Amino acid sequence: MASISLTKGAITRYQNGTTNQSATVKVLNIRQCESSTATNVERYRLSITDGQDTFNACILAPELNKLIKDEQLRENSIVKLEKVAHNLTSTGKSFLVILNLTVLPQSTMPTVNNNNNNRSNTNICPIEMITPYLNGMWKIRARCFAKSPIRSHPVCDFDFVDASGEIRIVAFRDECTRFHPMIEVDKIYDILGVRVKTADKRWNNLRHNYELTLTPGSIVRLVDDTTINTSIPDVHYEFIPLRDVSKQSSEAFIDVIGIVDTCSDIIPFTNRTSNKDSVRREITIMDEDTSISITLWDEQANDFDEELAENKAVVAFRRIRVAIFNNKYSLSGHKNMIMKINPDIAQAKHLRIWYNAGGRLTNNRITTATTTPNRLTREGYPWKTIGQIENEQLGRQGRPDYVMLKAICMHIANDRVVYTSCPNNDCFRKVNKLLSGLYHCDKCRQDFNECHWSYMLRAELVDSTGAIWVSFFRQQAQELMDNITAEQFAQAKENVSYLNE
Structure with missing residues (x-):
């Protein structure tokens, strides 16, 4: 199948006013604008990418609306912009008017290839390779490791992981109602027909730069295969040693693993912000180098068994938050954190071997949580006006x-x-x-x-x-x-x- 290249730099060129050259771009999104009461003319707004930049303010000339109604022009289409005009709004914002374009045939669109010789799997895309520039028929095969409740509007999200990485999938309205009861945590699914967009880091703390949105055409199939089940991890970790916690900035999200050393009783308190009664529990975990204090809150504090400290269980935390108070480092749980007890992973087995071989007798550990660095905690904070x-x-x-x-x-x-x-x-x-x-x-x-x-x-x-x-x-x-x-x-x-x- 032949492939083509997008015209990188075209969006910048158009925004600078140079519109006399054609360009090949990909349509990421199409939505209808509100019609003017005076003209009652349908208007469509497009988001496009040239493979380098994305531009969301493209207005389609009304004479081209037929392409959308005939479903020739749709999301993920590769098009050649033949004629465009650059304008500014009354507030000085830039927008493009697409006066003429050619929708390139499906056979010329680039496809995804994961270099797998198994023909039944040639369209499986590793999560780490997902970008808005993928095209053709592709799917992910991944395990759901987190699922949010349905929120207002309605909207919900799912976090998926495969051997290469993790990504969030968001469902709105009808898709939320349709897929929320279908997708279960710890199950593996094939998912195709989704839209790729840039992740909003205000609400999405996963490491992937993009997230997926379920559409009316999305397909979610349960994969019930024991051989596949063992090849896809429960959670994707990127552990750092406990000694490196003090190198992180406050509020950073990190992955750590250690052996439970101490565990406090449940501590009741009144939340200063909400004035509601809450509980917390203080635990300490250790690895080969050091130990650190961790605060668990509410449900996580109640679910943590005190016997885990007595049994010296291995516990792994994914996306736990770094806290700094009076120049002292500790870790703090939150509702989106994942905690696994005695996970079946190599790092946990390594810690268990170290501890059983006498690591528990090590008496020169420095507790990171009580270490006061001889510096101001300004590293990593940008200067701003x-x-x-x-x-x-x-x-x-x-x-x-x-x-x-x-x-x-x-x-x-x-x-x-x-x-x-x-x-x-x-x-x-x-x-x-x-x-x-x-x-x-x-x-x-x-x-x-x-x-x-x-x-x-x-x-x-x-x-x-x-x-x-x-x-x-x-x-x-x-x-x-x-x-x-x-x-x-x-x-x-x-x-x-x-x-x-």
Whole structure:
């Protein structure tokens, strides 16, 4: 079967205004735009790729609509753009108008080949090779290792793994209702007829740069073959040694494996954000070099058996979160983390052999969780201006973003600078004064004769690109206040004469 090449660089050329040359591109998506009430003309918007860049603002000339209605032009079609025009919207955004194109015959489209001599498997594409530029009939053969509940709209997602990697598959509306009860965790499926798109890393923490979307034409078939079952892993791990956890940035997702050394009892607490009762459990795992503390929350904490520490079980964590507090490293579970007890993998067997051979007697391990690196925890954090923070919507996408910022403090809001806090160490929860004169902490569920004062202030920072309000707490706020303690500030606020001392 003959193949053709996409015209790399064509999109950049068109956006720069050079539209007098034809180009071969692939159509990734077609959707109908809202019709103008004045003209009532159907308009279609296309997303295209030239094999190097993707462009989502292509308007099809109305005289070409017949190609879509006759199903000659559809998603994944390879087309030759014969004539295009470049324009700008009133807000300055670039878009293309496709005035003429030729849909290339199916026989000339590139196909997927995984170099497998078994003809029945020639169209199986390894997950790691999936890109929007694949064409022809292809499928993945993979194991479902995670499945989300149905959310509103409705929408759900599935995480699949094969020997090469992992990828997320998303289902919306009818496809969500159709496939959610069909796909089961730990089962292997052949999946074909899906759409490839760039993964949205705000919600997708898998390592693959793309994700798949189920369509009305998608086919999902259960693979019930014991020989295939053993060739596809349960989970795709990329383990790092525990000693390298301190090289990771805060909030990074990593894979680790170790032997359970210690396990605490269930610890109840009140969530400061939701004010709901929750539980956590602290465990420690070790490998040949070091050990580290891990916090498990809620259901994961309840499901973790204390006997695993007594039996020195091997536990593997996939996509566990790195936490840094007071320059101390630890790991923290979350709802999308996967935890496997005594997994049947080579790394687990290696750890078991090491431990049984006397590794448990090693007494020179350094606990990573209590190691304070002799450096500021700024490695891996990019420098940003205030303008960049605003334009990139940092910190406003459902997760924190960590950056370095250099700015001038122009103003400190005086509406609330200090508050009465719990005197227990590491609590810092606001306490309420009772009629009896005692102070009550909802988190600790205790009454105290006195409280502590803590900083919680807002400051306006400015640089050459803009201004932004930033919250400061405790020690950082005290440094901003020229090392005046919160107690001193509270006393000064109650007795202005104190400022003159």
